[in-house]
Amino acid sequence: MIGLLFASPLFAQSLGKQVTKQQLVTYTYNNTLAFRPKWALTTEIQERRFRNPDEQHQFQISSRLYYSLGKSWGASVGFAYLLQSPQDPHATDDLVVPELRPYVQFDYRQRIGRLSIGHRYMIEKRFFRNTAYGELAKGYNTNYRFRYRLGLEYHIANINNLPLQVKASEEIHVNAGKSILYNRFNQNRIYVGLNYALHKNINIEAGYLYWFQQRVTGNQFFSRDIISLMIFHKINLNKKEDADPADIKK
Template identity: 60%
Template sequence: MLLSVGVLYAAAGYAQSPAKEVIHQQLVWLSYANTLKFHPKWSLTSEIHERRFINPNRHHQFVLRSQARYALGENWEAVAGFTYFRQSPNDPKATQRLVVPELRPHIQFNYNQPLGRLTITHRYRAEKRFFRNTSNGELAPGYNTNYRFRYRLGIEYRLAEINEQPLKLKLNDEIHVNAGNKIVYNRFDQNRIYAGLSYGVLDNLEVEAGYLHWYQQRAAGNQFYNRHIAQLTISHRIDLTKKQMGAED
């Protein structure tokens, strides 16, 4: 975490000049995630996200993501997934509301370190991003691409049991780094710091609310987004292996 925060401030210091421009924005992210476990080692997670600006209330991003997950053992998990984005303008007051698609396959490795009531989590993700071309304010044929690498360090702490369901504090810090021949000034892409609370409403249903601070360097190098984001997530898990075992019994 200290490393990613250090890179964040190094990038901010690099742009300390009269031309530096920081745009402050407020957003709300709403999401639902469904995980189907159909084998002791295999599961499939599907997500839907709606992301909106606050004041004014305008659409920002719509996201669909699907991920196949495989338990490697020793608290390691391998993931392969695909994300479909619909990106509205980054300026909520823009009069032209062109929505630009992005296609994003990724591979990922997760590692958890349980330490009693505390769990330390690590997520390593590599993405290939395909942005739809635009011309004269309209979509054009073809895509331009680049790579992005992400590392997220997280902490989950079980605060209490309420009606036999866990209440958890979640903290994480994630750094994003761009790569590709079209990346000139913003090798450092962004840093995200998150704090939230999750509660298991049922054995297989969890609700989580939190705050995300998103600081991003734009392609020009001297322009930054400083975003404050309220998040609400519902996570639903369905274990099909239990049903299969019950049918065999």
């Protein structure tokens, strides 16, 4: 897989690496408002929590404006606001750190019979609120992050005339910027899930995400097993159906 190809040289240099294993669950609501031909606004709300003990890990809300470029290509500009809780569910420190994240995204989709192959390219500018002595401080530190995701979707069957699909994806994240010293490789995410349409405009999805992340020290890593539960909701304001809804989902 692509993550192994990118990450192996980086892992080899981190002698004595320390891996922290964690279990989490993520709840996501994704709403797409198709308001004009070729245009759509997608808003997503996500709550990520540790399991045993049940503690918040991260809250995120993001919106992006999508435009269909034609020939299976799409482009988006977006902005995300995140609240990052301590990375350790047992931490006595309860400081929550905000992050601001504008981004640009390009999508390309290929269809081969029942199989859909998706490519997502994303560039993020990340602004992390400064902290000092266990409290929030003025200003932000910043860096760039480049992401590529390869995704597969296979139409298994129709149930009550609505599609059931299996999904699989892998995504690599790479950091860039003056503040990045030891963790150019940021993380690798591998996902598999089932997606079912309850209604032509409402899909539910359950899946498993494996998330391997390098920390700023370079020799410390997070290995995360995450249960993912999602609702996709599309509202179409156009008189005519536009592009395939799959082309404007996250």
